[in-house]
Amino acid sequence: MAGEIGERGRHKLSPSARKSNLFIEGLWDNNPVFRQVLGICSTLAVTNLVLNTMVMCAGLIFTLSLSSATVSVLRKSMPRNIRMMVETLIIAFYVIIVDILLKAYWPQMSANLGPYVGLIITNCIVMGRCEACGISSPPARAFLDGLFNALGYSFILLIIAVFREVLGMGTLLELPVPFFIGPYWDKWIIMVMPPGAFFMLAVVVWVFRSIQMKKEVTAK
Template sequence: MNGSRTDSRKLIVEGLWHNNPIFRQVLGICSTLAVTNLVLNTVVMCVALIFTLSLSACTVSILRTLTPRNIRMMVETLIIAFYVIIVDVLLKAYWPEMSGNLGPYVGLIITNCIVMGRCEAYGNSNPPVRALMDGLFNALGYSFVLLIIATFREILGMGTFLGISMPYFGGPRWDKWIIMVMPPGAFFMLGIVTWVFRSIEIRMENKNK
């Protein structure tokens, strides 16, 4: 019992920090970076990703003994696509504006490398519950970095947070950095966030020595 508890703690720490999808593995930024100009869009996108990643890792793991090895990739893609279609259909039905805002990016979760990466690296060789945990915490580690980026971009670029005007940044004294809500801002923010987190990590490693 004790063994499995340290195991899951290890999974959590790995997903959130040591093996964080964004600043360690640098995977899967494509489809989500584009929506980080508004916090709300990012939240919806991250929820979609958490749902897809954890459930598809779990499903891949359940089917792992039944899938022939040479068509494995194709089966994984289909499983991922299945969950993405569920998200897409739900969004279209209950929240059409959001579906319009996100455009093709919901569909692009299919080719998001982190989903495929986790299914392939972990789901494929581990039991379902652990694959689910691994997927969940990788997705959470991914989401928290993206939310940091989105928060900075929205506040600096538009002076709002979740659409609500912020005290200083929304006022006339703050000259809005329009560049932050445009594509270059996303690259800069992600570069800076990666830099900060990696530096913290390097420092922690040096201390441990």
């Protein structure tokens, strides 16, 4: 539905307005997490620490924007019926770059993230944006669409990570947070365990969807 609106809007707006439109769509109107609930698998797992989440999101932003742009560059020469396979290989190419860079310059982080860096390949949001935007628009637009979608995804996951780390461990980026580390706060161990991630994501989806529903009602 949002795609249709985007299609219609594109003819009327000036180039700069188009870009801000992409920005709003990726970060809010069509946000990958709370609107589409896509691609949470590979990243939710590392949201127990803010630092891990940041690295993982940086990897995702890099992969998503560049693979969407690459798909867009190749879109005319790509045979229609094997395009999924080609897209997967393009995505895998960028993920391997991320993986090798991490292994070389930050082996500790690479070990912490384990298989999850590789799992960016099957993150539905990457493939989803390549299919929805990369295959049908020019490279610059595809790149921006990928970038803003990845940013929209990252900011939600960072919210989740901040809550999980502060409530569960009393630290933020491994530095102690005054009240939560002290004797007055009982650490919510559940927040750093898997169920905490599910609860936190559900609450985030709930809050943001409610805000959006209110906005739609007032818009009418």
